[in-house]
Amino acid sequence: MLGLIAGLELPSRGQVTVLGASVKGITQRAGYMFQTDAVFPWKNVLQNVAAGPIFRGVPRDEARRRARGWVARVGLAGFEDRYPNQLSGGMRKRVALAQSLINEPEILLMDEPFSALDVQTRTLMENELLDLWSQTSASVVFVTHDLEEAIALADRVFVFTAAPATLKRTYRIDLPRPRNVTEIRFDPAFTRLYEQIWEDLRSEVMIAYERTIKAAHA
Amino acid sequence: MPDAPAGQDLGTAEAAAEARERRRAWLERTLQVGVFVAIVGGWELCARKGWADPFFFGQPSVIVATIWRWATRGTPQGPLWEHVAVTLEETVLAFLIGVALGVVAGFALGRNRTLAAVFGPYVRMGNAIPRVILGSIFVIWLGLGMASKVALGVTLTFFVVFFNAFQGVREVDPNLVSNARILGASPRQLSFEVMLPSALSWITSSLHTSFGFALVGAVVGEFIGANRGLGYLVAAAQGAFNANGVFAAMVILSVVALVADALVTRLEHRLTPWRPAAQRQGP
Numbered sequence: 001m002l003g004l005i006a007g008l009e010l011p012s013r014g015q016v017t018v019l020g021a022s023v024k025g026i027t028q029r030a031g032y033m034f035q036t037d038a039v040f041p042w043k044n045v046l047q048n049v050a051a052g053p054i055f056r057g058v059p060r061d062e063a064r065r066r067a068r069g070w071v072a073r074v075g076l077a078g079f080e081d082r083y084p085n086q087l088s089g090g091m092r093k094r095v096a097l098a099q100s101l102i103n104e105p106e107i108l109l110m111d112e113p114f115s116a117l118d119v120q121t122r123t124l125m126e127n128e129l130l131d132l133w134s135q136t137s138a139s140v141v142f143v144t145h146d147l148e149e150a151i152a153l154a155d156r157v158f159v160f161t162a163a164p165a166t167l168k169r170t171y172r173i174d175l176p177r178p179r180n181v182t183e184i185r186f187d188p189a190f191t192r193l194y195e196q197i198w199e200d201l202r203s204e205v206m207i208a209y210e211r212t213i214k215a216a217h218a
Numbered sequence: 219m220p221d222a223p224a225g226q227d228l229g230t231a232e233a234a235a236e237a238r239e240r241r242r243a244w245l246e247r248t249l250q251v252g253v254f255v256a257i258v259g260g261w262e263l264c265a266r267k268g269w270a271d272p273f274f275f276g277q278p279s280v281i282v283a284t285i286w287r288w289a290t291r292g293t294p295q296g297p298l299w300e301h302v303a304v305t306l307e308e309t310v311l312a313f314l315i316g317v318a319l320g321v322v323a324g325f326a327l328g329r330n331r332t333l334a335a336v337f338g339p340y341v342r343m344g345n346a347i348p349r350v351i352l353g354s355i356f357v358i359w360l361g362l363g364m365a366s367k368v369a370l371g372v373t374l375t376f377f378v379v380f381f382n383a384f385q386g387v388r389e390v391d392p393n394l395v396s397n398a399r400i401l402g403a404s405p406r407q408l409s410f411e412v413m414l415p416s417a418l419s420w421i422t423s424s425l426h427t428s429f430g431f432a433l434v435g436a437v438v439g440e441f442i443g444a445n446r447g448l449g450y451l452v453a454a455a456q457g458a459f460n461a462n463g464v465f466a467a468m469v470i471l472s473v474v475a476l477v478a479d480a481l482v483t484r485l486e487h488r489l490t491p492w493r494p495a496a497q498r499q500g501p
Contacts, residue, residue, distance in 0.1 A: 038397035055402035083492040
């Protein structure tokens with residue numbers, strides 16, 4: 001679905017409309033954060049963050065100046081010259097986040113971006129994301145299997161059915177902002193929402209689970 | 219009770235482990251030298267005792283003497299450094315031309331499906347030809363000079379680099395391509411900012427092999443027909459039934475190859491500074 005919004009894939013039938021325009025190629029107004037690392041291993045942190053503006057024709061000096069600002073905003077000041085393989089997983093995610101946000105996207109697509117991180121780093125990155133997001137005006141489409149993550153971050157949670165994925169139900173998350181991902185989990189409203197959505201999700205999880213069992217036996 | 223003495227124990231245990239490690243390294247080094255002494259010494263012994271006729275099998279001490287004589291007083295075919303220089307020049311030329319052609323062709327075919335479909339089978343066919351045979355053709359076409367050796371070296375290096383560059387472009391992480399496209403890369407930028415750097419690690423890893431092939435091309439070319447170069451020295455020594463001369467030229471060639479290999483390693487580090495050192499280590 002994110003691939004369709006981004007214009008990486010074109011629909012086999014029908015059409016995709018993003019921000020009022022039909023998607024025919026790459027959606028220029030979108031940013032994308034991938035599940036696995038997609039930062040360029042041969043570019044250092046600064047070059048990675050500056051890549052977007054340079055691709056889009058911003059003069060190199062200007063792009064580098066902007067990139068420096070974004071590197072600092074994601075907390076990587078002092079690491080500008082490091083290559084991705086010299087960074088931790090969480091730091092690489094910060095690079096990817098800065099790389100996407102520097103293009104000032106109107107939509108930020110996130111495909112389970114933090115699923116590969118350990119729990120502590122993940123919480124840290126979620127708070128970081130909320131903080132950075134509150135400074136921009138971008139809409140974020142965040143795909144995750146982690147229900148807590150979904151509720152803690154989102155304004156709306158869309159529950160999809162097991163494959164073929166269709167929209168099952170939408171939940172409005174009216175928890176107050178600014179939120180702290182660590183603390184909000186103990187909010188009674190959070191727990192209520194969690195139970196409610198999980199009730200809905202469980203049947204889909206069971207369907208998917210039974211399928212994998214069947215596939216394993218076949 | 220449990221903590222304080224443990225620290226001391228740890229110190230001594232660490233020292234013991236370190237000493238064990240040192241002894242181990244020393245043993246390995248000794249064995250390494252031992253193998254060399256056993257082989258070369260055995261060879262020398264066989265030659266001295268007459269178990270292996272030194273006329274056919276050579277003799278290490280005479281080989282060393284031959285190298286020394288060549289180095290100080292020149293070979294029967296002229297000064298040694300001149301032959302080394304000629305072979306090196308041919309090798310480097312063949313290497314540079316072969317790598318350039320291989321990268322360009324591999325990249326073009328990797329990036330363009332039509333080109334790959336049209337030329338792919340021909341490249342594979344070309345690669346299937348035993349290219350050393352081409353040396354004879356090149357000597358007929360290009361004469362006894364440097365050009366025929368360079369041509370042979372190019373045909374050998376080209377394919378190594380070509381297949382690596384081709385594979386490198388094909389194996390680019392699709393995530394990186396998607397990321398670059400969303401960030402706004404044009405097809406041209408995609409080629410030079412994503413595909414090429416990504417393929418570069420494949421290409422650089424082929425440089426060692428291709429430099430070796432360039433050297434083989436030069437030496438075999440000289441062997442087939444030339445009036446200068448290390449391969450020519452081998453051929454001349456062979457013509458005079460001088461086994462020690464053949465071995466002497468071989469030793470010199472090996473030294474040249476080892477030095478060249480070290481230089482290629484440095485080039486590799488320069489080209490791919492982002493790769494961690496651990497990934498580079500080979501035998």
